[in-house]
Amino acid sequence: MPFPRSSGILLHPTSLPSPFGVGDIGPVAYQFVDFLKQSAQQLWQVLPLGPTGFGNSPYLSYSAFAGNPLLISLELLKEDELLTDEDLANPPNFPSHIVNFDAVKAYKDKLFKKACETFKENATSEQEQEFNQFCYRSNYWLDDYAIFMSLKEALKGESWNQWDENIARRKQDALHTWGVKLAEPIYYHKFLQFQFFKQWGKLKLYANEQGIQLFGDLAIYVAHDSADVWSHPDIFSLDGETGDASLMAGVPPDYFSATGQLWGNPVYNWERLQQEDFHWWIQRVESLLGYLDLVRIDHFRGLESFWVVPQGETTAMNGRWVEAPGDAFFSLLNEKLGTLPIIAEDLGIITPEVEELRDKYGLPGMKILHFAFDSGPENPYLPYNYNSPNWVVYTGTHDNDTTVGWFNRRSLQEQARVTRYLGCSSGYGIHWDLIRLAMSCVANQAIFPLQDILGLGSEAKMNMPGEAEGNWAWRFQPGMLTEEIAERLKFFTETYGRQPRQP
Numbered sequence: 454m455p456f457p458r459s460s461g462i463l464l465h466p467t468s469l470p471s472p473f474g475v476g477d478i479g480p481v482a483y484q485f486v487d488f489l490k491q492s493a494q495q496l497w498q499v500l501p502l503g504p505t506g507f508g509n510s511p512y513l514s515y516s517a518f519a520g521n522p523l524l525i526s527l528e529l530l531k532e533d534e535l536l537t538d539e540d541l542a543n544p545p546n547f548p549s550h551i552v553n554f555d556a557v558k559a560y561k562d563k564l565f566k567k568a569c570e571t572f573k574e575n576a577t578s579e580q581e582q583e584f585n586q587f588c589y590r591s592n593y594w595l596d597d598y599a600i601f602m603s604l605k606e607a608l609k610g611e612s613w614n615q616w617d618e619n620i621a622r623r624k625q626d627a628l629h630t631w632g633v634k635l636a637e638p639i640y641y642h643k644f645l646q647f648q649f650f651k652q653w654g655k656l657k658l659y660a661n662e663q664g665i666q667l668f669g670d671l672a673i674y675v676a677h678d679s680a681d682v683w684s685h686p687d688i689f690s691l692d693g694e695t696g697d698a699s700l701m702a703g704v705p706p707d708y709f710s711a712t713g714q715l716w717g718n719p720v721y722n723w724e725r726l727q728q729e730d731f732h733w734w735i736q737r738v739e740s741l742l743g744y745l746d747l748v749r750i751d752h753f754r755g756l757e758s759f760w761v762v763p764q765g766e767t768t769a770m771n772g773r774w775v776e777a778p779g780d781a782f783f784s785l786l787n788e789k790l791g792t793l794p795i796i797a798e799d800l801g802i803i804t805p806e807v808e809e810l811r812d813k814y815g816l817p818g819m820k821i822l823h824f825a826f827d828s829g830p831e832n833p834y835l836p837y838n839y840n841s842p843n844w845v846v847y848t849g850t851h852d853n854d855t856t857v858g859w860f861n862r863r864s865l866q867e868q869a870r871v872t873r874y875l876g877c878s879s880g881y882g883i884h885w886d887l888i889r890l891a892m893s894c895v896a897n898q899a900i901f902p903l904q905d906i907l908g909l910g911s912e913a914k915m916n917m918p919g920e921a922e923g924n925w926a927w928r929f930q931p932g933m934l935t936e937e938i939a940e941r942l943k944f945f946t947e948t949y950g951r952q953p954r955q956p
Contacts, residue, residue, distance in 0.1 A: 456794075456817055456843070456897045456898055457897065457954070458842075458897050458898075458950055458951050459494075459495040459496055459898055459899075459951050460493075460494055460495065460496065460891075460892060460898065460899040460900070460901075460946055461489065461494045461495055461496025461497055461498060461665075461666075461898070461899075461900050461901075462489065462494060462497060462498070462901055462902070462903050462906060463498040463499075463847070463850070463851065463900050463901065464497065464498075464499070464902070464903040464929075465499050465500040465511065465851070465915070465925075466482060466499060466502075466524050467523065467524070467552055467925070467928070468903070468915075468927055468928045468929060469481045469482060469485060469928070469929070470549065470928065470929065470930060470931045472544055472547075473527055473541075473544050473547070473557070473561070474544070474545070474547035474548075474552060474553060474556060474557035474560060474561075475523050475524075475547075475552045475554075475557045475561075475928075476552075476928060477523070477524050477525060477526045477527070478524050478525070478526055478529075478649075478652050478653055478656050479527070479528045479529050479652070480526070480528055480529075482526075482656055483656065483659060485497070485934075486656075486659060486660045486665055487663070488934050488939060489660075489663070489665050490663045490664060490665060491939045491943070492938075492939040492942040492943045492946065493942070493943040493946040493947060493951070493952040493953065494665070494942070494946065495664060495665060495666060495951075495953055496665070496666055496668045496747070496898065496900060497660065497665055497667055497668060498668040498669075498670075498749070498900055499668070499669055499670065500512075500851060501669070501672045501751075502520050502521055502669065503515065503516055503518075503519055503520065503521060503672075504519050504520070504521045504522060504523075504602075505521060505523075505554075506679075507678075507921075508921050508922055508924065508925075509552075509554045509924070509925045509926070510916075510924065510925060511670070511672070511925065512672040512674075512716075512751070513676040513718070514672065514675065514676055514679065515598070515601070515602065515676065515678070515679050515680060516594065516598045516601075516675075516679060516680045516681060517594075517675045517679070517681050517737050518591075518594035518595075518598065518681075518736075518737065518740050519595075519598050519646055519649075519680075520646060520649035520650060520653060521649070522561070522565065522645040522646075522648075522649060523554075523557060523561060524649065524652075524653075525561075525565070525645065525648050525649050525652060527540075527541055527561070527564055528541070529652050530564075530568045530648065534571075534575075535567075535568035535571045535572055536567065536568050540564055540567065541564075544560065545560055549928065549930060549931075550928055550930065551926040551927060551928060552926045552928060553926075554926070565641075566641065568644075569640070569641050569644045569645075572584075572644060573640070573644075583647075583651075584643075584647050587646075587647045587650065587651075588643055588647070591650075594680070594736075594740070595646060597680050597683070598642065598646070598680040599638075599640075599642040599643050600628070600631065600632060600635065600639055601613070601679075601680035601683055601684070602638075602642045603635040603638035603639050603641075603642060604616065604620065604631060606638060607634075607635060607638070612678040613678060613682070613683040613696070614695060614696030614697060621683075621696060623683070623684070650744065653744055654744065657744060657745075657746075664953050666746035666747055667744075667745050667746050667747075668745070668746065668748075668749065668796075668900075669741060669744075669745035669747070669749070670748070670749050670751055671737070671738070671741055671748050671749065671750050671751060672751050672752075673750060673751050673752040673753070673755045673756070674702045674716060674718035674719075674720070674752075674755075675718060676718060677697075677698050677717065677718060677719050681733075682719060685733060687722065687725050688722050688725050688726050688729075689719040689720070689721060689722055690719050690720050690721070690722055690761075697764060698717065698718065698719035698720075698764060699719070699763075699764050700719065700761040700762070700763065700764070701715060701716065701717050701718065701719065701720070701761070701762045701766070702717070702718040702719070702720050702755075702759065702761070702762075703715040703716045703717075703760055703762050703769035703772060704752075704760050704769060704802070705760055705769060705770070705802065706770065707801055707802065708824070710769075710918060710919040712768040712919075713760075713768060713769030713770055713772070714769055714918055714919055715762055715766065715767070715768055715769040716769075720759055720761050720775075721777075723777050723778055726778075727778050727781060730785060731782050731785055731786070734782060734786075735786055735789055735790070738786060738790065738793070738795075739790060742790075742793065747794040747795075747796060748793075748794065748795050748796070749796040749797075749798055750795060750796070750797055750798060752798060752801075753799050753807070753811065753816075754799060754802070754807045755777065756777050756779035756782060756783075756810070757776070757777055757779045757804070757806050757807045757810045758774045758775060758776045758777055758804070758806070758807075759774070759775055759777055760772045760773070760774060761773060761774075779810050780810060780813070783813075783814045787814065792815075795814075795816055796816060796817050796818075796819070796845055797811045797816040797817065797818050797819070798819055799811055799818040799819060800819060800821065817843045817844055817845050817897065817898070818843070818844055818845070819844065819845050819847065819850075820833075820834050820836075820839060820845070820846040820847070820896060821834055821846075821847050821848075821849060821850065821853065822836075822846065822847065822848050822849070822887050822890060823848065823849045823853050823854075823856070823859050825874075826867070826870050826871050826874060827867070827870070835874075836893075836894035836895070836896075839894060839895050839896060841895075842895050842896060842897045843897060844895075844896035844897065844898075845896060845897070845898040845899070846891045846894055846896035846898070846900070847891070847899075847900050847901070847902075848884070848887045848888060848891055848901050848902065848905045849902060849905065851902065851915040851916050852915075852916050852918050853902075854911050854914055855902065855904040855909050855910060855911060855913055855914060856883060856884040856905045857882070857883060857884050857908055857909060857910045857911075858909075858910045858912075858913075858914065861910065871883070872886075875890060879945075881908075881941065882908050884905045884906075884908045885908075885941070885945075887905070888905060888942075888945060889945055889949075892945045892946065892948070892949040892951060893948075893949045899951065903929060904927070904929075906938060906942060907929065907933055907938070913927050913929075914927065915927050
């Protein structure tokens, strides 16, 4: 589908300022939308929005369909009279520059449970009907998710394949028994999902009214310890006896890691998925497009062929490539849902077959300027090598260092290679020089991590690929989004024709 020339900012909602320890989709999210409009941006890109597990990674979620309860706004719950001013008074002294996930979860969970009890006791018939309609519309994933999360809590966080065999293998008697026993927490988890999607829907409506599209991320794999794998084991590569991943996902050695990246997720049983007309995958895409305007498929190349690592390996080095039925999947997806606003994350080891799949369905690929300067004039990330406008160009992504950090780590010779290509400076620093370069190129869309807009160094990195802990916690501070920054961003946006057009 056509992607008009535009630009925007990459910022996960957890990185927003908030007095409650983590960014959320309450008032500050609306203020960020206002900043985007003020600076003539049209896109707000976020990471996957699912409930996070070990390591707090958005790419290891307990569900491919659910929303992250940590993003629910306490302030909006108060507006709905589910919490009081007293409830929100004197929150703990959370750090303002990072998220302490464990402390935030403990704090918010207590208040969420109070809000749930208030809703249960005081909801009007109209509110109850709205809740019941949400549960009915979402029952294809919500029922499994709610009992899965309730079981995890009752069984002290154990992975599903460590549970008693009857419930691990979803025997009907066990499901019924546990469903009755855990009726209260099951209701609670459904309530949280109802609140998340209610709040997100209002934010999306406001953003769209301001001319801002919400640009989300579909993590190609789901976590092994997730409601999806527990409830649909037949569509994943699992050990029939233990339930462990028999074939694990990852990527071979690359720019980010000399030993590759072993993600540990089970890869898909694509043969079984194809027999079922990719039903689970199509539901997943349709669900995402119900609350996002555009979707980036993370690790797109895994839909053409994917790297599999046998059970027991500790690095991703000893793996192999296996072909996936990506063409059949996209053909059926387009047949059922039409031409979709999907972007392909085509980074890493890309073959002609991956490019052919991407181009056959007209999906924009990605260009990263941090990758552009170190392999000669044929480098495909250099802007003069972009062979069409059908790209999304980034200074860097959440997996890269910030532009300031990236440039400072380069040798003097490597820095000179960058500045020689740029030819002139904006006068505002290397981060604005790369933003200007991205703005000026032919790519239809240009996206910048907020860390680059703010000129922050390596201390503001969102993720360090290959590191299991210590990621995803960065937050920006109140007052950082100044009038001067908004005007500068708007100037470059208008100079290079990326401003909103009148309909």
